[in-house]
Amino acid sequence: MFQGRRRPFAAASLLVTTLSVVAACTNAPPPPLVPPQESPTTTTSAPPTQPMPTEVVVGVDKLEGGFNPHTLADLSPTSSTLASLMLPSVFRPGPDGSPQLDTTLMESAEVVPDAPKFTVRYRIRREASWSDGAPIAAEDFVYLWEQLRSQPGVADPAGYRLIDDVASRSGGKTVEVTFSQPFPGWRSLFNNLLPAHLLRDAPRGWANALDDGYPASGGPFAIRQVDLARGEITLERNERYWGPPAVSDRIVLRALDPTRQVEALRSGDSHLAVFSPDSDTLKALHDLGDQVQLINVPRPATMQVLLRPDSRALSDARVRGAVTAALDRGALVDAGTGGGPGEQLPAHAQVLAPSEPGYKPTEPPGQLAEHPDPAKVEQLLTEAGYQRSGGTWLRDGRPLNLVIAAPFEHQSYVRIAETAAKQLRDQGIQATVVTPTGHQLFGEMLPVAPKATGGASSVDMAIAPRPAGDDPAAMLASQYGCAGTAKDSEQPFPPNDSGFCDPLLQPTIDAALTGRLPFPDASTKIESTLWNQAIAVPLYQQSQVMAVRRGVGGIQVGNGLAGPFSTAAQWVGTPADNDGY
Known part of the structure; x- marks a missing residue:
């Protein structure tokens, strides 16, 4: 069994703001000397005290290493939280969830009229800069484009692969992006920009450079300390942030087990908690009564079971259908x-998540039973040439043996994989669970077709997140489209994680991506095929509970799928027990 190893995480202090007290100066002459008196009266005034910093303490499930919000391996509440607080985005969700220009970062972003090719011009505010003083500029756009179109295991690459060129103008503060074809979903691009000047030549590269945090911030907060072993991340106000300063001095993210989460809310040790409680913990939260306000917060990811058609064992749609029936x-x-x-958010569609605008179930009636169907398993496997012998399904003397992969960093993924393996074994289908690291799974194993290797690293099934919240046509193309090649190098792009590519459906996917076909029309055709071919089994949309103590100010849910941390600059904290320095 292939077992991933945990990456060591040392406590990291990435962006440290040193506070200094500067004595006031005056040009007045020194006071005259006073001769001593027989009965002197001495008065001593206490030195002025530095007010304690204000802080907001947030209880969270777990602080997971890996903070790159663009990779499937790092797609977690931790990376989403830090990205909201530190990474600049051209567009953010507006009140109705649709993209709205972030005017703190941008002066404008608009399609260039009468350009020979579809071109978007971005104008970045002159004062926008990273916390180390470097300007936020065109090189950050170039870096994100280069990585997201070419790296395996990224969340939503389709739109970036339509880009022909990213050009710098006006000293890097104007960016002109030229596309090979029109792209109506261009507002979904260039969010969560990364500091290219620090990452381009990072020794650990794209996959691991952000394992311990961000080397610079472009948001209202910056990382002061990351201590994953202790389960705590401290962020402080970014004094170089050019926008409105954060109301509170710092935010502390503290990982607590469910029992301690509830107790910390009851005692006031936590101002709020954003986590995924089980049913018992939910009951304990409700028992707190009016001490806390509880709000469900959907996350931008749908959990799914991928059945990879480029796997030798699952290349036959009848076998995939038998697996889903089991x-x-x-x-x-x-x-x-x-x-x-x-x-509460069961998923019954292959592209949109249950909380997204326009979502509706696309699953054909009776396509996937909620419980195992042994008769259907037997029918489909028999049609595919298998025979059951001694409780095991065999073909040509070989058992049907599936490898199910789940990233070991995410225990909920592993639990799903182990449960699925047991269910398959109960129906005579052998199954083995492997738990590589997220980077190994999404960056190395899934991009390689099992047919091509046939080795121990082959993956037939995977428990994986399906990103949500971006342009739906781009998400469709990213998840299920054929990879294609880069025009400037003729190098093939990495394949999608589902292992699915249908040349007959690709023109429909391309038409939706470029706006020649409305997404709902394309979705109707594509999703029916995905269901019939048994490519993926959607399970549920990830969701958390936000528990807020009464009296804590400025906390909001956030627009769309941005989440509550997108409003953290307005949170009103209380004086800390210690200054933390």
Whole structure:
């Protein structure tokens, strides 16, 4: 069994702001000497005291290493939280969830009229800069484009692969992006910009350079300390931030187990908690009564089971159909959510998440039973040439043996994988669970077709997140489109994680991506094929509970799928117990 190893995480202090007290100066002459008196009266005034910093303490599930918000391996509440607080974005969700220009960063972003090719011109505010003083500029756009179009295991590459060129103008503060074809979803690009001047030549490269945090901030907060072993991340106000300063001096993210989460809220040690409670913890939260306000917060990811058609074992659609018929979907959902808030967002579509605008179930009636269907398993495997012998399905004397992969950093993924493996074994299908690191799974194993290797690293099934919240046509193309090649190098782009590519469907996917076909029309055609071919089994949309103590100010849910941390600059904290320095 292939077992990933945990990357060591030392406590890291990435961006440290040193506070200094500067004595006031005056040009007045020194006071005259006073001769001593027989009965002197001495008065001593206490030195002025430095006010304690204000802070907001947030309880979270777990602080996971890996903070790159653009990779599937690092797609977690931790990376989403830090990206909201530190990384600049051209567009952010507006009140209705649609993209709205972030005028703190941008002066404008608009399509250039009458350009020979579809071109978008971005004008960055002159004062926008990273916390180390470097300007936020065109090189950051170039870096993100180069990485997201070419690296394996990224969340939403399709739109970036339409870009022909990213050009710098006006000293890097104007960026002109030229596309090979029109792209109506261009507002979904260039969010969560990264500091190219610090990452381009980072020795650990794209996959690991952000394992311990961000080397610079372009948001209202900066990382002061990362201590994953202790389960705490401290962020402080970014004094170089050119926008409105954060109301509170610092935010402390503190990982607590469910029992301690509830106790910290009860005692006031936590101002709020944003986490994924199980059913027992939810009951304990409700028992706090009016001490806390509870709000469900959907996350931008849908949990799914991928059945990879480029796998030797699963290349036959009948075998994939038999596998889905062997699964107890309700039990898989329970394994992943533990009866928590995600259970309230069951997923029955292949592209949009349940909380997204325009979502509606696309699953054909009776396509996937909620519970195992042994008769259907037997029918489909028999049609595919298998025979059951001694409780095991065999073809040509070889058992049907599937490898199910789940990233070991995410215990909910692993629980789903182990539950699925047991369900398959109960129906005579052998199954083995492997738990590589997220970077190994999404960056190395899934981009290589099992047919091409046939070795121990082959993956037939995977428990993986499906990103949500971006342009739906781009998400469709990223998840299920054929990879294509880079025009400037003729190098093939990495394949999608589902292992699915249908040349007959690709023109429809391309038409939706470039706006020649409305997404709902394309989705109807594509999703029916995905269901019939049994490419993926959607389970549920990830969701958390935000528990806020009464009296804490400025806390909001956030627009769209941005989440509550997108409003953290307005949170009103209380004086800390110590200055933390």
